[in-house]
Amino acid sequence: MTMQETATTTVREEILVEAPIDRAFKVFTEDMGSWWPKDHHILEGELAEMVFEPGVGGHIYDRGVDGDECRWSRVLVYEPPERIVFSWDISMAWKREADPAKTSEVEVRFIPEGSDRTRVELEHRQIERHGDGWEKMRDAVGSPGGWRLGLDAFAAAARG
Numbered sequence: 001m002t003m004q005e006t007a008t009t010t011v012r013e014e015i016l017v018e019a020p021i022d023r024a025f026k027v028f029t030e031d032m033g034s035w036w037p038k039d040h041h042i043l044e045g046e047l048a049e050m051v052f053e054p055g056v057g058g059h060i061y062d063r064g065v066d067g068d069e070c071r072w073s074r075v076l077v078y079e080p081p082e083r084i085v086f087s088w089d090i091s092m093a094w095k096r097e098a099d100p101a102k103t104s105e106v107e108v109r110f111i112p113e114g115s116d117r118t119r120v121e122l123e124h125r126q127i128e129r130h131g132d133g134w135e136k137m138r139d140a141v142g143s144p145g146g147w148r149l150g151l152d153a154f155a156a157a158a159r160g
Contacts, residue, residue, distance in 0.1 A: 008138070009125065009126060009127045009128040009134070009138065010123060010124065010125040010126075010127065011123070011124040011125075011127070011138055011141050011142035011146070011147060012121070012122065012123050012124075013121075013122045013147045013148055013151055014119060014120060014121045014122065014151075015119075015120050015151045015152070015154070015155050016113065016117060016118075016119050016120075016155075017117065017119075017120055017154070017155045017158045017159070018116065018117055018155070018158070018159045019116070019117070019118055019158040019159060019160070020115060020117075020118065021081045021082075021110050021111075021112045021118045022081045023118075023158060023160075024081070024110050024118040024120060024158050025081035025082075025084075025110050026081075027154065027157050027158040028084075028108060028110075028120070028154060028158070029052045029054060029080075029084065030052060030054070031157065032050045032052045033049050033050035033051075034157045035150065035154040035156070035157035035158075036050055036150060036153070037149055037150060037153065040150070041062045041070070042062070042070055042072060042090060042094055042095060042096060043062045043064045043068060043070050044064070044068065045064040045065060045066045046064060046065045046066075047062055047063075047064060047065075048063050048064055048065040049062075049063050050062055050063075051063060053075065054075070054080075055075060055078050056075055056076065056077065057074070057075065058074075058075040058078070059071045059073060059074055059075065060072060060073035060074075060075070060086055061073070070096055071089070071096070072088075072089050072096055073089055074086065074087040074089065076105060077107075081110055082109065082110055082111075083107070083108065083109050084107070085105055085106065085107045085108075086105065087100065087103045087104070087105050087106075088103055088104040088105060088106055088124065089103045090103075091130065092130050092131065092132075092133055092134070092136065092137060097130075101129065102129055102131055103129060103130070104124060104125060104126045104127045104129055104130060104137070105126055106122065106123070106124045106125075107122070107123045107125070108120060108121070108122050108123075109121045120151065120154070120155075122147055122151065124141050124142075127141075
């Protein structure tokens with residue numbers, strides 16, 4: 001790994017989805033719980049569902065079978081079906097981060113590749129804002145078990 005790669009504060013992934021842009025956007029947002037890895041949540045208890053509140057100012061949150069909720073993200077940009085940006089309000093300890101200055105953000109772009117395919121580009125950026133040891137967050141979300149795992153599951157769900 002070069003010094004430049006070591007210092008990068010952004011993780012980028014992309015995937016080609018066999019679904020029209022409207023469906024890809026809907027599955028990524030409204031049906032997030034259908035593809036998000038079930039063990040990738042920060043609730044204390046068992047996960048019942050994931051909720052994506054559409055629109056700027058909405059939240060992404062997990063709801064447990066016991067009714068507990070964890071609002072781990074804020075919707076910052078909502079431009080269906082082309083683009084969303086949401087905060088990553090998760091601390092280095094994998095708990096909810098209440099200080100927005102210590103959160104990163106995720107931008108997802110949906111680009112049509114014909115009528116039945118969509119290229120999805122994901123950029124998780126400003127990871128250094130998580131503070132000391134932020135490289136561990138970058139390495140986790142950039143690992144095969146991070147965004148890649150999620151995007152592969154998303155593509156399968158969007159394909160239907």
